[in-house]
Amino acid sequence: MDKKYVYLFNEGNADMRELLGGKGANLAEMSSLGMPVPNGFTITTEACNKYYEDGEQISDEIRAQIEEYLGMLEKETGKKFGDRENPLLVSVRSGARASMPGMMDTILNLGINDVVAATIAEKTGNERFAYDSYRRFIQMFADVVKGLSKKRFEEIIDEVKAEKGKKDDLELDAEDMKELVARFKEFYRAELGEDFPTDPRTQMMEAIEAVFRSWNNERAIYYRRQNDIPSDWGTAVNVQMMVFGNMGEDCGTGVAFTRNPATGENKLYGEFLMNAQGEDVVAGVRTPQKIDQLKEVSPTAYEQFVDICSRLENHYKNMQDMEFTIENGKLFMLQTRNGKRTAQAALKVACDMVDEGLINTDEAIMMVEPQQLDALLHPMFDTAELKAATPITTALPASPGAAAGTVVFSAEEAIEEAAKGRQVILVRLETSPEDIQGMAAAQGILTVRGGMTSHAAVVARGMGACCVSGAGDITIDEEAGTFTVGGKTYGREDWISLDGSTGNVYGEKISTVPAEITGDFERFMEWADARRRLKIRTNADTPRDAAQAVEFGAEGIGLVRTEHMFFDGDKIKAIREMIVAKNDDQMEAALAKLEPLQQEDFEGIYEAMEGRPVTIRYLDPPLHEFVPHTPEEIAELAAEMNMDAEELQAVVDSLHEVNPMMGHRGSRLDVSNPGIARMQTEAVIRAAININRKHPDWNVVPEIMLPLIGDLKELKYVKKMVTDTADKILAEEGVDMDYHVGTMIEVPRAALKAGELAEEAEFFSFGTNDLTQLTFGFSRDDAGKFLPEYYSAKIYENDPFARLDQTGVGELVAIAAERGRKTRPDIKLGICGEHGGDPASIEFVDGLGLNYVSCSPYRVPIARLAAAQATIKNEKK
The missing domain is CATH 3.50.30.10 (Phosphohistidine domain)
Structure with a gap:
């Protein structure tokens, strides 16, 4: 064969996860550990990708290998597909390399038809079991392969129960199950205009195709985007001999965790149902029993299961989520995987396993998903x-x-x-x-x-x-x-x-x-902080947000958006006066009102940060955002400002731009209106002087950030306004205080000219929101209208405004960092866009050697953990 697309379970191992998927690799590993795993084979993730490359067709080469390995499975089990004497039934299950519980499709009891059902009934002496399995297969095949309504099948079951005067599914007898089989087939024929397929090989190929297709169903695509799983990973398909939990009262099925997934308690946790199949437990159709009760129901199987749980957890060094079936009192393991758990449980499990000597702190850090911490912060x-x-x-x-x-x-x-x-x-x-x-x-x-x-x-x-x-x-x-x-x-x-x-x-x-960081959370975050290289700052515009961020572990502020301070009370009136000013005197009067208000805000933020570094971005948005636009609002404001409404309307009209996000904003405002930069500098410097006098140990060193700079001359021009104003105030006050002036890198030209900009800029902060917007040519306010089609077409995997585009925008960041350092080796580099709280983006910028990331207060712990994980991952590269 040119390429191997199919592996028996005994040919694989845990290191083949990328090829066999998580489920296939773990089944192979359990088999090699001598655990009771029903025989089977795995069709690889590469086969899934080839299926899509070939226009959603299973190639002849892959079909031939599936047939070959089906023959091997028949030999291993001593059973044959569709046989009248000893029929083989299989399950067909998905298995991506990343766990995606419930997102893709499963089909049980495949290989059954009228002849096989009759054979099973005769061989087992259990007619009800045979036709219960048959009706389940029809239901699952019709849903997964043909897309028929699951709800209608449930309605048919309810109709039969009502006709027979029975309340519970278990009360339905063999004749009732035969009736369900007949009615299910009738529904199938009526909906599709064809009979239900009876050839087991046809059933299997269609089921395998359906599992491949399910990789791209709507819920799977959504889950992948939520969990950063690339679409080109594909899913493997596992074909496994059926073992039956629905043959009678000495049969059952269950799902269990080696520890409590809600609390993390080190105690076996799970549920089971006797005389049932696996879907009954996870679907919640019947209320299951707790796993401890299995000790009384099937003591031998329980003791064996407890031993396997211990072995699996010690082998994988992680909490395990397992599925099992008991057939005629004998235990079979159908799956193990690292268990999904709550944030609270994740922290407890990580801390406990370190204390138990199972793992070290680096391994503990890698066990917790950064995004999970969000659940503990709200x-x-x-x-x-x-x-x-x-x-x-x-x-x-x-x-x-x-x-x-x-x-x-x-x-x-x-x-x-x-x-x-x-x-x-x-x-x-x-x-x-x-x-x-x-x-x-x-x-x-x-x-x-x-x-x-x-x-x-x-x-x-x-x-x-x-x-x-x-x-x-x-x-x-x-x-x-x-x-x-x-x-x-x-x-x-x-x-x-x-x-x-x-x-x-x-x-x-x-x-x-509000939540608090204590106990296991606090201990775990100390491990993360000791391991990470990146500093974590916050984006905060109010003392309250700043204080919250400090509580969550922020080491400074990477972005104070000064415009957010203008939107309430007297401040909005003062800035509107500035906007409508007709001459320099009116402009200066308006700015004189704004300066003490801004200074008060900055003092509050400095107080909240207690001497930690604070980067203040000067006025960034276009001025039209501060003025009203409806005739009613304009009339109201005109009256407040003793202006004629038509005169104010003319000012508002003059601020209109075809594309304001690429227009008169950022440092361009300071070039046009130097008074704005001078006023903001005065507020920043005077606030720092006052706080340093009040708290001399803090040594506040203001960091002034000039936005939307694209040229060295532009930076020099605006920086001179800042330094002239700051130096004059410091001289007047007789104060020797450091301050720094830097710029945001958010215009692609700035990234390319970073070597020149670093001659004047003492730090760069990458405004990755605008840098993404200007690099892609997407409006971040409007892209949400068309990006879903890009995800469906697999043009993009993720929203570039949520996850940094590493090959485009990221390359600009890398170029700017390299060129900036060449000019100024000690230049401080950080990012302050939304990407500052995204784990994948954090790993990328850690690899570039940036100094810090800045994110919203509630994402600070997420960024702290993601930064620690980035350090560990990047050290291994």
């Missing part, structure tokens, strides 16, 4: 209000945190309402993978069905969302848009609150309070 319920509130129901605490919002009943509704800025709670009978975007948009998720390992629970924990599941005493009426519990009905305008740590649900809005 508010929790106010204790006093919580104590006064009474739960309307209590269910399973599936994912911790606090959430309050009005009720919605569909993912689409959640997305729509969240887009309007509203807080919502998604209330569902049970969630499915298709709901992922709605779950992300909601403050929290409440489900009627499902356990701690249901889809809702697993996905919510992965995204750090609050979730309460299994609230069985709630009755939902989706058509009416209501749910009822305890005799009271709640609708779309009603507020409810969820406590994901206790499982309590409240029929009211409960306020929240």
Whole structure:
């Protein structure tokens, strides 16, 4: 063969994750460890990529290899596909190299048809089991391969139960299962105009294609973008001999974690169902039993499972998430992977494993996803209000945190309402993978069905969302848009609150309070801080934001946006007076009003930062942002300013630009209106003098940043205004105080001319928002309208305004850093755009040797951890 696209489990190992996917590599590894893994083979991620290269067709070469390895599997198992004597049934499952729980597709019981079902019934003496397996296969194949409605199949089951007078699926007997098979086939034929396929090989090839296709389903694409998983990784496909948990009461299936994924407690945690298949547990259709109860139900299998759990955790040195099946009392392992866990659990597991000697601190740092920390930084319920509130129901605490919002009943509704800025709670009978975007948009998720390992629970924990599941005493009426519990009905305008740590649900809005960094969190972050090279600053425009950032570990401010200080009270009036000034005297009068207001703001920020470095960016946006635009607003402002409305309208009209984001803004304003730079310099320097007199130990050294510079002469011109003003004030005050003047690199020309700019600039801060905007030619305000089509077409993987484009914008950053250092070896380099809080962007700039990143206050801990991980990764390169 030219290229090997298929591997038996016993041919692979854990180091082949990129080729075999996470599931395939782990199945191979468990097999090599001598664990009870049903035989099977893996079709590689390269086969998936070739499938797409070949126009979504499985090539003859790959088909031939699948047939060859199917023959090997038949030989290994002693069973044959479609055989009348000893039929082989298989599962077909996806398996990307990065865990994507619930995002792609699985088909169980493949290979069954009328003849095989009858054979299984005869051989096992269990007719119900045979036809239960058959109806499940039809249902999954029709959904995954053909896209038929899952809901309609559930309705058919409900119809049969109603006709037979039965309430539970388990009450359906063999004849009922045969009836379901017949009705499912009728539905399939009616919808597709063809009979359900009976040839097992046809079934398998179509299923494999469907799994490849699922790599690009909407929910998988969304998950990849959320978790930084490249589209060219592809998914592997695992074909594995079926073992059956639905053959009777000595059979079962379950999902378990080696530690509690919600709290991190070092105790086996999971659920199982007897006489069931795996999808029953994760779908939440039946309420499962806790894993501890397996000790009484199947003691031999339980003891073996506990031993395997211990071995797997010690082998992988990480908390494991496992799926298992018990067939006739015998245990089989179907999967292991590093378990998704809450942020709280992630920190506890990391700290505990260090204490247990399983891992070192570097390994602990790499175990926690930086984005997870976000869940620990946002508010929790106010204790006093919580104590006064009474739960309307209590269910399973599936994912911790606090959430309050009005009720919605569909993912689409959640997305729509969240887009309007509203807080919502998604209330569902049970969630499915298709709901992922709605779950992300909601403050929290409440489900009627499902356990701690249901889809809702697993996905919510992965995204750090609050979730309460299994609230069985709630009755939902989706058509009416209501749910009822305890005799009271709640609708779309009603507020409810969820406590994901206790499982309590409240029929009211409960306020929240800020989180604190203590305990495992504090200890873990000390490890990260000791390991990282990059300094972490914050973007803050108010003393409150600055203080919050310091609490979260910020080491300075990388960006104070001075324009944000102008938008309230007297400040907006003063800046409007400046804008409409007709002569120098009016301009100076307006600036004289602004200076003490700005100085007061800067003093507040210096106080909050307690001597840490503060970089202040001078006025950046175009002036039209400060004036009203509707006739009513203009008339109101004109009256306030003792102006004629028509005169003010003329001023507003004069500020209009065809493309204001590339127009009269940034340092261009200072060139046109030197008084602005002088006023801001006076405020910056006088504020620093006052704070240094008040706190001499702090030694505040102002860092003045000039925005949108593109030329050395331009920088020299504006810098001279700053230094002349600053030096004059320092001389008048008799103060010897350092200050620095630098620039933002946000115009592509500035990046290319960085060597020249460094002759005057003492520091560069990369304004990666504008640098991205000007490099791509995208408006960051409008790109969201067309970028989704770029993701679908695989032109871009991510929003370039959220994740730094390393090959384009990143190259400009690299060029500027190199050329700037050549001129001024000690130049300080940082980034202060939104990318400063993105882990992938942090890893990139750490590799370039920048000094710091700056991000919003609530992303500071995320950046601290991401910087530590970047150091560890870059050291290994």
